[in-house]
């Protein structure tokens with residue numbers, strides 16, 4: 317066992333939350349993005365968040381959300397972190413962090429070397445950085461597409477803040493991704509599903525086991 321921290325994103329049922337907790341994940345992610353098959357209402361997310369045991373951090377994933385939307389989410393769901401997965405500027409990240417007093421994790425899409433500078437920019441304002449694959453042009457979702465990027469781009473790099481590796485991770489490839497990048501935290505959504513938006517408890521268990529082996 318290692319101290320790798322795992323985030324399982326896109327939970328939709330209380331059984332998902334129980335599976336994530338039982339597997340030993342550190343974070344549970346709730347998606348607030350209408351186009352996603354994992355999208356939740358505030359009432360649904362509140363029910364799931366209240367079912368989470370102490371020690372399982374509850375993360376709300378939003379995409380270019382305005383203040384009214386964030387006010388409703390933060391006011392209606394007990395949360396430990398906000399994940400910003402859109403085109404939020406560094407100033408907007410700082411504004412959200414100050415307004416809600418919650419730790420903020422900013423997702424940055426990476427496809428080539430040219431994308432790495434943004435990681436430094438965001439690491440001056442966010443509490444954590446989420447390094448994800450850049451979505452293909454015209455993709456309906458800015459993340460959660462099950463696509464990975466060339467992990468060698470971030471291998472052995474250092475950032476100012478803790479970071480998490482995401483994008484196309486599965487129970488079969490997560491150990492290799494960790495070995496190559498030296499990531500201490502990993503995030504997965506599609507790789508632990510049996511169909512879009514349907515989490516698979518056995519895959520969740522296998523993913524956490526493989527990440528922490």
Ligand SMILES: O=C(O)c1ccccc1N[C@@H]1O[C@H](COP(=O)(O)O)[C@@H](O)[C@H]1O
Nearest residue numbers: 325352459460462482483484504505506
């Ligand atoms: O999961 C979603 O539906 C989603 C929607 C909009 C933005 C991000 C989304 N998910 C995040 O994308 C990455 C990678 O996911 P995957 O493992 O490749 O499916 C992960 O950080 C999710 O939290």
